[in-house]
Amino acid sequence: MSGEPGTPAVRLWGGRFEAGPSEALARLSVSVQHDWRLARYDLLASRAHARVLHRAGLLDDGEAGRLLAAIEELSRDCQSGAFRPSAADEDVHTALERGLLERAGSLGGKLRAGRSRNDQIATDLRLYLRDQARQVAARIAELQAALMDQAERHLGGPEEAGGPATPAPGMTHLQHAQPVLLAHQLLAHAHAFARDIARLRDWDRRAAICPLGSGALAGSTLPLDPEAVAAELGFSAPASNSMDAVADRDFAAEFCFAAALAGVHLSRLGEEIVLWTSHEFGWAEIDDAYATGSSIMPQKKNADVAELARGKAGRLIGGLTGLLTMLKGLPLTYNRDLQEDKEPVFDAVDTLLLVLPAMAGLVASMRFHRERLARSAAAGHALATDVAEWLVRRGVAFREAHEAVGHLVVWCEVHDRELWEVSDDELGKISPHLTPEVRAVLSVTGALAARDTPNGTAPRRVAAQLAALREAVAADAEWAASG
DSSP, rough: OOOOOOOOOOOOGGGGGGGGOOHHHHHHHHHHHGGGGGHHHHHHHHHHHHHHHHHSSOOOOOHHHHHHHHHHHHHHHHHSSSSSSSSOOOOOOHHHHHHHHHHHHGGGGGTTTTTOHHHHHHHHHHHHHHHHHHHHHHHHHHHHHHHHHHHTTOOSSGGGGTOOOOEEEEEETTTTEEEEEEEHHHHHHHHHHHHHHHHHEEEEEEEEETTTTOOOOOOOOOOOOOOHHHHTTOEEEOSSSSHHHOOOHHHHHHHHHHHHHHHHHHHHHHHHHHHSTTTTTTEEEEOOOOOBBSSOOOOBBOHHHHHHHHHHHHHHHHHHHHHHHTTTTOOOOOOOOGGGGGGHHHHHHHHHHHHHHHHHHHHHEEEEEEEHHHHHHTTTTTHHHHHHHHHTTTTTTTTHHHHHHHHHHHHHHHHHGGGGSSHHHHHHHOOTTOGGGGGOOHHHHHHHHHSTTTTTHHHHHHHHHHHHHHHHHHHHHHTTTTO
16 A cells, blocks of 8 residues: 555545545445455556547547546556555545546546446456466466376387386275376376366356446446447457346356366365375475475475465365355345455465466476386286276176176285286186186286277377377467467
8 A cells, every 4th residue: 555645535435425434434345455456457447438438429539638648647657556555545446546536637537427336346357357367277288288298208109208108006096996107197187177277268258248338237328338348348248237247246256166176176186296205105206396394304305385285275165155155145236245256356366376387397397206106007906907808808797707806806815916926727716717818918018008998098099188188288378378
């Protein structure tokens, strides 16, 4: 907040009242400490509104020129910090009107014609979020790129390209299930983040509706041009219903939902990284630049970035819950409760733009222990399904095959053996269907290659998946840069 303003405190609603608000009400009402970040967007809308007033004959050429020049000067001063809100300003709109009056005198008051804080704030918040959605999408795309680069290094190829493919234990219920390529698992996370960007792009189409021109709730008697304002501000159309335009915060709640789900995906990736880098798993190591230590235990290397990503997800979910709860009982149209829409939205933006670059750096710099992953890939009898499906291909009903392999697994558990360590004679005693030819599927390499469905973990399928994902991420990054 700046100190002494150049003009007395401005109130946008004082004419009806003989006395000013109590100190308690003033302190409760003030929101400029939060909504000042919307100043740029409020000024963009003010330029568009000034041009509409000019075209409507409500400003002559000279007035329009002076007013637009004053708005431009105020915009520069806001950007440089020469103009800041004061402790007496109620909100961003009040602060900017004070700044405009300081620069244009009483002419600045003409800009208020035909608009209300109700349609201003709905417009400003949409403009802000449409910009920020693209910033968030760009950071998500960077995290996807880090995941894809790691996947490519572990997909297999010549030694200079990373060496052989890295297998890993695929898990369900956090128990070894079937071997997969490490690249396949990394790309699974990249696909989840692709849906997050898809949600933001889909959200943007619904958010591209301009409320300006709706006034307080019923439109205006002035000859305004909502279509021209919408086009100038980059919206696809003006709002169809003025009451809905000022009351609607679906766009804010939906953005918070998209942010919360992105936070959940960050949390799931973070949880896996915490597990992978634990002593018990030992699958990966975090680069020193993305780890911290202990103040008392010198040996510790903690996955703080991944843990903070998990924690921030709760913050994002909480913001969404609070916003929905605030909205659920409001009658039409504008109610002051809606002042509470901005903090969870702003916090969601700030949180994602803080966490995403850190997670991208963490993933990009991680080192995976190929040998340990390869040893773990077949552990826990993870090839049992391959044996069952081998029996099915030889004409055995899956129910019977499932039972036979279950007996084999029990035998291995009792005798502390892996599946490939069972002798031919022992296989035959467990089930007559288990002939020595079954050894053809008792290898991780064979198991991976055999899962050759389009979305499967066979190396050629994962390579195709990676290529398609790179194209999609490039298109998303291009959209993110288009704002």
